[in-house]
Amino acid sequence: MQLYFAPLACSLATRIVFYDAEAQADYIQVDLKQKRLPNGEDFREINPLGQVPVLRLDDGSLLRENTAILQYVGECFPNAELMPGVGAEQARVRQWLGFIGTELHKGIYVPLLDPRASDAAKEYARSHLSSRMDLLETHLWENKFLVKRFTVADAYLVTILNWSSACNIDLKPWGVVSDYFARVRQRPSVTRAMTEEFALYQQERQRANA
Amino acid sequence: MQLYFAPLACSLATRIVFYDAEAQADYIQVDLKQKRLPNGEDFREINPLGQVPVLRLDDGSLLRENTAILQYVGECFPNAELMPGVGAEQARVRQWLGFIGTELHKGIYVPLLDPRASDAAKEYARSHLSSRMDLLETHLWENKFLVKRFTVADAYLVTILNWSSACNIDLKPWGVVSDYFARVRQRPSVTRAMTEEFALYQQERQRANA
Numbered sequence: 515m516q517l518y519f520a521p522l523a524c525s526l527a528t529r530i531v532f533y534d535a536e537a538q539a540d541y542i543q544v545d546l547k548q549k550r551l552p553n554g555e556d557f558r559e560i561n562p563l564g565q566v567p568v569l570r571l572d573d574g575s576l577l578r579e580n581t582a583i584l585q586y587v588g589e590c591f592p593n594a595e596l597m598p599g600v601g602a603e604q605a606r607v608r609q610w611l612g613f614i615g616t617e618l619h620k621g622i623y624v625p626l627l628d629p630r631a632s633d634a635a636k637e638y639a640r641s642h643l644s645s646r647m648d649l650l651e652t653h654l655w656e657n658k659f660l661v662k663r664f665t666v667a668d669a670y671l672v673t674i675l676n677w678s679s680a681c682n683i684d685l686k687p688w689g690v691v692s693d694y695f696a697r698v699r700q701r702p703s704v705t706r707a708m709t710e711e712f713a714l715y716q717q718e719r720q721r722a723n724a
Numbered sequence: 725m726q727l728y729f730a731p732l733a734c735s736l737a738t739r740i741v742f743y744d745a746e747a748q749a750d751y752i753q754v755d756l757k758q759k760r761l762p763n764g765e766d767f768r769e770i771n772p773l774g775q776v777p778v779l780r781l782d783d784g785s786l787l788r789e790n791t792a793i794l795q796y797v798g799e800c801f802p803n804a805e806l807m808p809g810v811g812a813e814q815a816r817v818r819q820w821l822g823f824i825g826t827e828l829h830k831g832i833y834v835p836l837l838d839p840r841a842s843d844a845a846k847e848y849a850r851s852h853l854s855s856r857m858d859l860l861e862t863h864l865w866e867n868k869f870l871v872k873r874f875t876v877a878d879a880y881l882v883t884i885l886n887w888s889s890a891c892n893i894d895l896k897p898w899g900v901v902s903d904y905f906a907r908v909r910q911r912p913s914v915t916r917a918m919t920e921e922f923a924l925y926q927q928e929r930q931r932a933n934a
Contacts, residue, residue: 562855562858562859562862563827563855563856563859571812571815573812575812577815577816577819578819578822578823579818579819579820579821579822579823579826580822581791581818581821581822581825582815582816582818582819582821582822585815585818586815586818602781602783602785605781605787605792605795605796606787606792608789608791608792608795608796609787609788609789609792610789611789611791611792612788612789612790612791612792612825613788613789615791615822615825615826616789616825616826616829616830617773617830619826620826620827620830620831621830621834624831625848630848630851631848632844632847632848633844634842634843634844634845634848635844635845635847635848635849637842637845638835638840638841638842638844638845638848639845641840645772645773646773648772649772649773652772
């Protein structure tokens with residue numbers, strides 16, 4: 515499989531899942547500003563919306579949308595137990611994927627990170643922060659992970675929480691969420707993926723400033 | 725199963741799926757303004773965010789998030805073929821669920837429908853409309869449904885498109901999307917669910933105005 519990614523973007527979640535499953539994949543870095551691939555091709559040929567992640571499956575077809583990609587990749591490696599295959603636990607992971615994708619990622623973090631969003635649009639996004647973080651705080655108070663074990667949903671959540679400082683979200687009022695974030699970052703697959711993409715992110719910024 | 729719903733809210737998608745599968749379910753109407761159940765109980769005990777849909781599974785546990793509920797219900801009735809169980813087709817349905825949930829529902833329609841959203845927040849939401857509708861227009865030009873047949877993703881899309889007039893989204897510039905919406909609304913399960921919930925919606929407004 516090939517993962518189209520940008521450093522520290524939400525595609526990081528899929529890299530974490532590949533690393534956690536000890537699975538091989540090819541990683542193709544996308545210049546999101548210029549919407550260009552390393553070979554100069556227009557990334558919008560791959561995804562008209564110009565967003566990562568996009569996953570190229572082994573049959574050559576393309577799959578978009580983080581929640582779809584995370585379920586797909588998790589299910590490709592059942593021994594890693596990152597995506598339950600059936601039942602209530604599977605439904606629960608999907609519930610958290612839905613929550614993270616809509617309430618956190620799209621509803622709050624994207625407008626706060628988007629330079630084209632007006633202050634009023636950012637304020638509207640931020641108005642939803644407390645209730646969403648309170649929900650997480652309550653849930654993680656009783657649960658080490660979003661479900662019983664580390665899954666693709668935790669890979670997604672840690673990827674989004676990692677943007678907090680970049681958009682002036684202070685997690686301190688949510689001590690349990692902060693502890694969760696600190697703890698999950700220590701997981702070897704997460705540490706490795708974040709460290710590698712942070713280096714790529716710095717290189718990208720240096721090129722942009724050159 | 726029990727579906728906590730509000731008339732014409734996004735929970736309509738799950739009702740469409742139950743009807744399309746000719747499956748029995750209980751429907752519990754939520755007063756979203758007062759966050760109350762018919763028996764007077766606080767709906768936030770069911771969902772702290774006060775959102776529908778919530779599905780009570782047969783084991784009594786609760787499942788939130790439209791994309792999780794639609795996959796779950798679709799898989800409960802495999803003979804209805806509303807949610808592919810494996811493979812590329814399954815991944816593709818999930819991709820569209822992700823797109824509708826994040827790009828359309830949360831990214832555009834929710835802010836436009838939200839009386840607490842400022843004009844600037846609505847403007848930011850609306851700035852994403854063309855690119856998202858263009859993507860749908862291109863896809864539906866070559867496809868009668870989002871995948872090969874009617875699935876839970878179409879149930880979700882038609883539910884969201886149904887809000888267009890309420891938030892001054894004119895679908896006319898996207899003729900293929902308009903045709904799709906008109907056609908899918910004629911599907912008996914969709915017509916029945918929309919007709920019933922429109923009547924409940926009118927009753928709710930009458931009570932609010934009384």
